[in-house]
Amino acid sequence: MSKPQPLNHTREQITALDNDLLALLAKRRELSLDVARSKEVDVRPIRDTKREKELLARLVKQGREKGLDAHYVISLYQSIIEDSVLNQQAFLHGRANPDTQKPQYTAAYLGAKGSYSYLAATRYCARRQVDMQEFGCQSFDAIIQAVESGQADYGFLPIENTSSGSINEVYDVLQHTSLAIVGETTIEVEHCLLVQSGSNINHIKTVYAHPQPISQCSRYLGLHGQLKLEYCASSAEAMEKVKQSKTADVAAIGSAEGGSLYQLEAIEKGLANQKINQSRFIVVAQKSVDVPEQLPAKSTLIMATGQKPGALVDALSVLKAHNLNMSKLESRPIAGTPWEEMFYLDIEANLSSSSMTAALKELEKITRFIKVLGCYPSESVKPTHLDHQQLMLGSTSEQPERLATTENSQPLRYSKAYKTTHTLIKCGQLEFNAEQPGAIIQIQLPIEPNVFEQQVKTLKESGFQAVLLRGLHLQQDVENALVQFKKSLDHFNLACIIVIEYGSDLTLAAHYGDILFLDGAQMFNQSLLTQLGTLLLPVIVERNHMANTEALLTASNTVLSQGNQQVILCESGINMNTGINMNNSEHISLDLAGLVSLKNATHLPVITNPCYAVEMTQINTYIPAIKNLRADGLVLHLSQSTQAINPDEVSQLNDILRSLYH
Template sequence: MAHPPISLEEIRIKLNALDDQLLSLLSERRALSLEVAKSKVETSKPVRDAKREQQLLVKLIRNGQDKYQLDAQYITKVFHTIIEDSVLLQQSYLQNLVNPALQRKPLARVAFLGSKGSYSHLASRDYFSRRNTDLIELNCDGFKEIIKTVESGHADYGMLPIENTSSGSINEVYDLLQHTTLYIVGELAQPIEHCLVATSEIRLEQIKTLYSHPQPHQQCSDFLSRLDGVKLETCVSTADAMRKVKELDRPDVAAIGNAISGKLYGLQTIQQNIANQTENHTRFIVVARKPVSVSTQIPAKTTLIMSTSQEAGSLVETLLVLQRYGINITKLESRPIIGNPWEEMFYMDLETNLDSECTQKAINELQTITRYLKVLGCYPSENIKATQVKMP
């Protein structure tokens, strides 16, 4: 006798029960990851073990395929996320040990660009949610205001976008870093998902005015070039652009922003994925009045600014110092020095811990061959590279 088919409601009940089990198992795995971090304090082992991660993924893929008929891509994607979370959790634990003051700050005042729903606001929430820190959110109208708010003590941290994979470096922020007394204490790479939003479902040819921040205008230039007769208006942030469109409530205006943030302002998504590059990310830096120490067990970055003499080969000489000590440069940016025509200030992101012996020796040498050198900060590298899987 055939069994009656399971109803949709029964299927949903079973799915909900499985989801609860998954959440419980993920919580249990997280707790074990924290125990791993505690054990590494005693052994001084680094957080990441690439060989073990690779062996783990190969084993999981094989078991998933053989026992549960799951495809390799699905397994890899799920466990990349789990491994990334585990690494960040362990890094946070070790950072708290070397920076005891951070453990006593369950509440942080954070200054960011624009209104709630801006990309800077979303980045602030993502960054501090990893640290179980509640936020007092302070929105600012410009990068200079963010820095002044932190320097004056009205905010503990500032969230600043520094570069984008599509539009490149954000020069205004680099220029402000020349003169601030703040330190870089963290970083975050945030996916940027630009879309077109409006108050109602309108056609592209109806749009006469488009609001956004100048950066999204650059990052969506290919899409914008296909819109005829559209006037581009700039706002402090994408969130302010969306708020402006909501206030105008007209069928001929739209904004570039994030779909989730658009819903906060009661806007509809007209077209998605309008950025020049599908992989569009913005790197943010977190600044504070005091520097942090970085555990030697986790990957670190150190950011320098320096100026060299005007003699031929002076920049190359500094690069050779870093090469000799095996220090990798992940970013090299030059900006003009205000008041000194034709002179440049160089910004360097280095894959190294400031407290390491080789870094200290390199900096001491650099100070003898540069006209000016300042360490802007040493901070944990949170760009967690996915474990590569090599199936035999």
């Protein structure tokens, strides 16, 4: 065996390559701005997804030839494409609004240097290649006042977090300001436990933090119940308190990047309840901005519908009629008007578009209050995905365009051309029907049979019609446990749905399940799809988070072609992670557009599972949209499956089902 070269020499080579890569990435970014200049002249859309797919397919093929994994190549280039898209958008948006362009912005944000709001403002300004004049504020109202008075050009307000949900205080201040929303930005939030040098977790007695990080890290803090919590106005204030402290028994929750500005060390990382923790900020200014038509735009508005039955559904139907996708719906109480609410909507459309203009005119006629808060470029860059065939072959040029027909021009079995009537599937009291959507609750195994029976009784009383069991491989003595689980479910007349996560799950699942649920990770498993097609049981096929809706329909067609016509599709969201962190983590976003696409394309029932993308406390805000888009069922999940359901969760589930059925 030959002796390897010295480690230092290898590291020097890697460093040289890294420098070359950074130089090439910088050059690529410059060229992407040349593309933006061309699109400004030709007025072409900012994104060409067909070309992006061709690019990814070619790179996957070339990467394989060099020994690189396809998903590694895709993850890397999705990040590069996102950077290119956002920089082109920033460039074209600036060109369309020359009066806003200047070498320095004064940015008002919550807290002091190092807070998450500060990091969001820094990122926003850096992308626009302008200097940032810092303007720290102690409250959201102070941010609004700074911009309204002209002391700041822009205000940065956190609007939602993937872990703790919407930030209600910000929605409330938006009701009473004349400022316009002119932009948005999203940052990764990795909460760390920050201390002075030399301290460790055993020393800590007091933790300083803003209420939002405390909420987002509740599980970690629950495991360290001895810690005293001190609330601060911002993460920056929390870090400053630790820096000024003369003892080693205090800590702050904040980012490692922010902590470094206060000479603090991160002794614990990843404190947030959710693995992926992101915060979205809106940017407000005195004047609204113009969004060029080739940029993906988002319009935010508030409206009050009144208290008559079906008023909200009528308003949402206007959006559907004009083919407008609502990406967020939030409700807040109207001050001084008990039991009435103001609704905030994010709509993926340019305010100047004909469809949006027409929809607003109709909404003005049926609402008692409506106001546009702003139209701005959307920074939600959906990653381009390759379907299974493209991943296998690595070239789109080898794939003919796939339509909802077979090679002999016969309609595919899932299509409405093949069957014009909606397929109705019923199992006991569970019916997949848009008029009365099925309610399914997921329970994660392992679980003790006696605890399971207690939970099933509570779930039955709440109004669920089926229980979905996930994690067969985790359950000890699984077959005997399934016998007892099935007995409990039959006693309460609940359908038994079993998730197939591995091929080895199929035999037991088919024997004890009333319905089988193919996990999204197995959606491309042709062998499993074929076997499911030979069974007489209904089959739910879940969308893979990296797949498009066409791939899900293709998977369903495999099952249908084997004879099983009882197929249900499950829209569970799409992975929005573009590989920026290079940690192979997922950020699942609820794909309401995917639900619309599936309902338009197929006669099969389509259910939705928002649990990957939405916290349980926030699901209720999506129910009106899910109902309005005519989902045939809803999947929810228990946060804790090893013990009896706590009253708070029972109350949450009851509220969700009330919204679903009323």
